[in-house]
Amino acid sequence: GIFLNKDYEECLEFATSLAQECGQIILEASKARYSKTNKIYEKSGNPSDLVTETDRIVEELIKTKINSKFPEHRFIGEEMTAAGHQYELTNDPTWIVDPIDGTTNFVHGFPFVAVCIGLTFNKEPVVGVVFNPFLNQLFTARKGNGAYLNFNTKLPLSSPNPPLNLPPSLSQCLIVTEFGSDRSPSTIGKKVQSVHNMISKPGNVTWSKKNAGLVHGIRNLGSAALDIMQIAKGEADMFWEIGCWEWDVTAAIIILREAGGLMVNGNGPNEGPVDILGRKYLAVRAGSPCAGDETSEQSQLRLVRELWNVVEEIDCPR
Ligand code: 2AM
Ligand code: CA
Ligand code: CA
Ligand code: CA
Structure with a gap:
């Protein structure tokens, strides 16, 4: 009914x-x-x-x-x-x-x-x-x-005022991710490589000739749902996890969405709604647009694309 x-x-x-x-x-x-x-x-x-x-x-x-x-x-x-x-x-x-x-x-x-x-x-x-x-x-x-x-x-905790701005780019983001329980060399190798890509950028010369970071930092709470709650609260900017399941994200997704956050598929390019059974998840927090003529959703999607660009494609069948 x-x-x-x-x-x-x-x-x-x-x-x-x-x-x-x-x-x-x-x-x-x-x-x-x-x-x-x-x-x-x-x-x-x-x-x-x-x-x-x-x-x-x-x-x-x-x-x-x-x-x-x-x-x-x-x-x-x-x-x-x-x-x-x-x-x-x-x-x-x-x-x-x-x-x-x-x-x-x-x-x-x-x-x-x-x-x-x-x-x-x-x-x-x-x-x-x-x-x-x-x-x-x-x-x-x-x-x-x-x-x-x-x-x-x-x-999010900033609502209704003041509306928190979204970070202007990936390099101002605090990212939350998990390693999960699948420690097979291929999966974990790609996850570690993705984390490596996120956390340090070879040749980034804005801070020194070497040793420069890419994102502000990476956090790992050990609970995918609570990771996503950090995004819903607005205390972290993006969540990325490959390999968790629908029971990790179903309750979290509606809370995130009602908090103005966006959940999409963890590997791009697919900007349509997240496949809840797809085992690949990427969330962005709510916030005011970070560029003058963008909507919030456009700013969120721009951050999504930046993250898709640095993470590995990980095969994750059901
Ligand atoms: P669980 O504690 O219910 O098993 C840390 O590993 C987080 O990822 C937890 O939320 C955990 O849920 C979930 N998780 C479990 N197995 C996973 C897997 N194979 N890949 C990714 N995340 C997983
Ligand atoms: Ca489990
Ligand atoms: Ca779980
Ligand atoms: Ca569990």
């Missing part, structure tokens, strides 16, 4: 309290993260691809609660997918969930961990909640209603 504004509102309220409940579970579990009750497993024997008991418990809780509240909605979660469950994204209302984004952080107590609950309708993200219980930061959005931090701080 159709989705009305009040339906989005009800879904967002439901997802928000569910995320808060899960956040409590995650916090409690992290206090016992090396105990026998919270086992840590390596997926396919890969020490950089972890899953814990808590990931599974939280996903199961979310799935159960969604099924009873919205029995006609579909559900996609990272851990059930890891267990071999097949699915396709349809036009039906579909909840796309990452019970713990930043599992490696969770295991170590590094406080950038989030539960992500997103809802798509007609394959587009329409409701999103990203909650970091360690820092007590709750990001929420529903389509057409803006994005908020902890209910009453509107995003």
Whole structure:
């Protein structure tokens, strides 16, 4: 059927309290993260691809609660997918969930961990909640209603005034990226090369004859969703990641968009809307145009093209 504004509102309220409940579970579990009750497993024997008991418990809780509240909605979660469950994204209302984004952080107590609950309708993200219980930061959005931090701080943090300018070029940008869990030499080699291209520019002579940087800096929080929240807040300029999945980005995309940010495909040239199942993502924050006759979106796209130019094309099948 159709989705009305009040339906989005009800879904967002439901997802928000569910995320808060899960956040409590995650916090409690992290206090016992090396105990026998919270086992840590390596997926396919890969020490950089972890899953814990808590990931599974939280996903199961979310799935159960969604099924009873919205029995006609579909559900996609990272851990059930890891267990071999097949699915396709349809036009039906579909909840796309990452019970713990930043599992490696969770295991170590590094406080950038989030539960992500997103809802798509007609394959587009329409409701999103990203909650970091360690820092007590709750990001929420529903389509057409803006994005908020902890209910009453509107995003980006500079809104409505003063409108932050977009950086005039890539060389003034703070970039957020991740290395992901795929450490195969070809993938990681291209990611490292891309980071190299972003961070230092051979022959850039503006600062010295050698040793000059290209961008202002690169950050890596260990949670793709929280990386994107930094863009939604306006505390970093661009996010680039190849290899994450729809549950990392669905909730984050609607929050980012409602905060005026742009999400496109991670490898160009394709300036159309991001392929949510495409595993390649590039986000730019909101901001006033940085050149006189440009719109904000034109300025954002100019930064996108600059970044596409310096990153490697990485093959990343589903
Ligand atoms: P996870 O903690 O839910 O597994 C850091 O690696 C970030 O990238 C996390 O958000 C992590 O999600 C996500 N991630 C996991 N596997 C990935 C992969 N193969 N490529 C890129 N990102 C991945
Ligand atoms: Ca994972
Ligand atoms: Ca994730
Ligand atoms: Ca996860």
